[in-house]
Amino acid sequence: MRNQSECVAEFASQSLLKSQTVTIRDVYCRGSCSHQSAEECATATELVFPYRGLYVRHLARDQAVAETNQVLFFNACEGYRVSHPVAGGDASLSLAVREPQLREIAAHSFLRDGKMLAFRHQRVRIDARAQALVALLRHSLRQKIAEPLEAETLALTLVQRVLGPRTTHAAGATVGRQRLVDRVKFVLASDLGRRWTLAEIAAEVRGSPVYLTQVFQQVEGLPLYRYQLRLRLARALDLLPQYDDLTALSLDLGFSSHSHFSAAFRQAYGRSPSEFRQSALHR
Incomplete structure (x- = not known):
């Protein structure tokens, strides 16, 4: 997701699980630069759950604050910029669900019209249960406690909860x-x-x-x-x-x-x- 050569030392990604259903990564950024980065581009459509720190993603004229109460939606091949208004860097859990499964889970209101899979919103607020699932999934994979079947099940449960209309809140304001x-x-x-x-x-x-x-x-x-x-x-x-x-x-x-x-x-x-x-x- 962050592919500029000058940011290699700033950014790290650790693979926690890769299966035929879901890919899970633990993503870290030192956040040394407070100003907007050069344009970046996601290589896959992902749900990104910040669990530490804060950053801002700038998408055209819109911006979304990435922090632990939110999930951010990254669309493949969509350009964006990132800034870090608060020192300390950030860390996120990234989930990429295979397209057939994601289309099966996501309500039509979450996805754009068209053949290419893409989310309508930059972010939505998640509930406490989703936060707990993020932590449980990350800790159990890092500690090598969860077997693949359990991790896949937890990941799909998390995505179903995030894309459920009763457990998320999309901001609406001027x-x-x-x-x-x-x-x-x-x-x-x-x-x-x-x-x-x-x-x-x-x-x-x-x-x-x-x-x-x-x-x-x-x-x-x-x-x-x-x-x-x-x-x-x-x-x-x-x-x-x-x-x-x-x-x-x-x-x-x-x-x-x-x-x-x-x-x-x-x-x-x-x-x-x-x-x-x-x-x-x-x-």
Whole structure:
């Protein structure tokens, strides 16, 4: 996907699974350049799930913020540019499902008309269950726990959930309102562990606190505070294998206590952090 020679050191891709049904890759970018890249082109139609960091994909006059609450759709042979407004780089799980299976799963409303397979939207917001499936699929493949049949099944379950009308949200707003929401996302991503106040966020984006809450709810379909919680919990899904002390993890992510973190995690994903780690890493 990122094929400029000057970005070779910036970009890495690891194959986790390649079967007759689905190809899964773990994709990393250091994100050293904040400005827009030269034009890039996806070689295959893929669903890309960011699980760490943030970047912006620019497609003609449209832009989409790639972060852990979203899935981005990359269409084969479609040119785009990438920028990194927040330092720290990014990482994503990329799924390429074979065309017959993808056409069978995807509702007509998700795909463009025509013979060539292509998605209509740049991105849609995913729910907590989809976030958990992304993490479970990635961790179990990296740890070589999941066998191919299980991984294929998890991947297709994830795609079915993402392309289901009841579990995703496509943003709809004017360009001005979408850009305001994007700036809020940059602020939140700059320091996930910080306990932001509404006034502080509004000051950063130069907007009214009342207007900000109204616009964010309209564009993303979630209150701002819940969106931030989803970002923190998704980061926890990524970091769980690296922490033996879950209290330290909860405090690093801005939760007031381990019990607060554990309750929020269970409410979102249906199991405690310890139970999730056990299922993903220790079968």
